[in-house]
Structures are given as C-alpha cells and as structure tokens.
Amino acid sequence: xxxxxxxxxxxxxxxxxxxxxxxxxxxxxxxxxxxxxxxxxxxxxxxxxxxxxxxxxxxxxxxxxxxxxxxxxxxxxxxxxxxxxxxxxxxxxxxxxxxxxxxxxxxxxxxxxxxxxxxx
Numbered sequence: 079x080x081x082x083x084x085x086x087x088x089x090x091x092x093x094x095x096x097x098x099x100x101x102x103x104x105x106x107x108x109x110x111x112x113x114x115x116x117x118x119x120x121x122x123x124x125x126x127x128x129x130x131x132x133x134x135x136x137x138x139x140x141x142x143x144x145x146x147x148x149x150x151x152x153x154x155x156x157x158x159x160x161x162x163x164x165x166x167x168x169x170x171x172x173x174x175x176x177x178x179x180x181x182x183x184x185x186x187x188x189x190x191x192x193x194x195x196x197x198x
C-alpha cells in the first residue's frame with residue numbers, strides 16, 4: 079500500500095478549503111455592502127446639499143451653491159455641479175469609497191430641490 083491510497087485526513091483538508099471559501103465569500107459580500115452604504119451616503123449628501131441650497135436661494139445663486147458645497151463637504155462628498163434655474167437647485171456630488179482589494183471608487187449622486195410643480 080502506498081501512502082496515497084489512504085484517505086485519512088481528507089475531511090480535514092475539505093473542511094479547511096470550505097472554510098477558506100466561506101471567508102472569501104464573506105469578504106466579498108462585505109465589500110459589496112460597503113459600496114451600497116457609500117452610495118446611500120453620497121445620495122444623502124446630495125439631498126441635504128440641494129435642500130440647504132434651496133433654503134438660502136433667496137440670498138442668490140452664489141450663496142446657495144456655497145451653502146451646498148459646505149453641507150456636502152461636511153457629509154464627506156464634493157459638489158461637482160450646482161445649477162440654479164428659477165427656484166430649482168440641481169446638485170451633483172461625488173464621494174470616494176475604498177473597497178479593499180477592489181481599490182478606491184468614485185460614487186456619484188444627484189438631487190434636485192425646489193417648489194412643487196402643481197401643473198404636472
């Protein structure tokens with residue numbers, strides 16, 4: 079009988095491989111979850127920035143965009159575009175997220191704030 083004919087310890091090897099696969103799957107799911115959370119945070123930053131800009135729109139478009147930039151910065155995002163049209167404010171923001179082995183990614187979000195259009 080050669081030493082390869084014996085299957086003693088094969089369950090241990092299989093259990094170690096299964097555990098390694100389970101750990102890898104857990105890490106992958108956690109990285110996807112981190113991406114989803116970052117996307118929600120970027121959208122929240124855009125929403126808050128648009129609402130705060132609309133609140134100070136009476137002071138002018140420059141003041142509104144400055145307020146939006148300050149709020150987005152506090153939320154961990156950066157305003158890429160601030161457009162004021164009549165009483166509407168549209169904000170586009172980006173935020174960075176680090177996804178471990180997948181590297182850093184840039185996440186974008188947009189929001190609009192203004193009066194309700196009752197004719198639509």
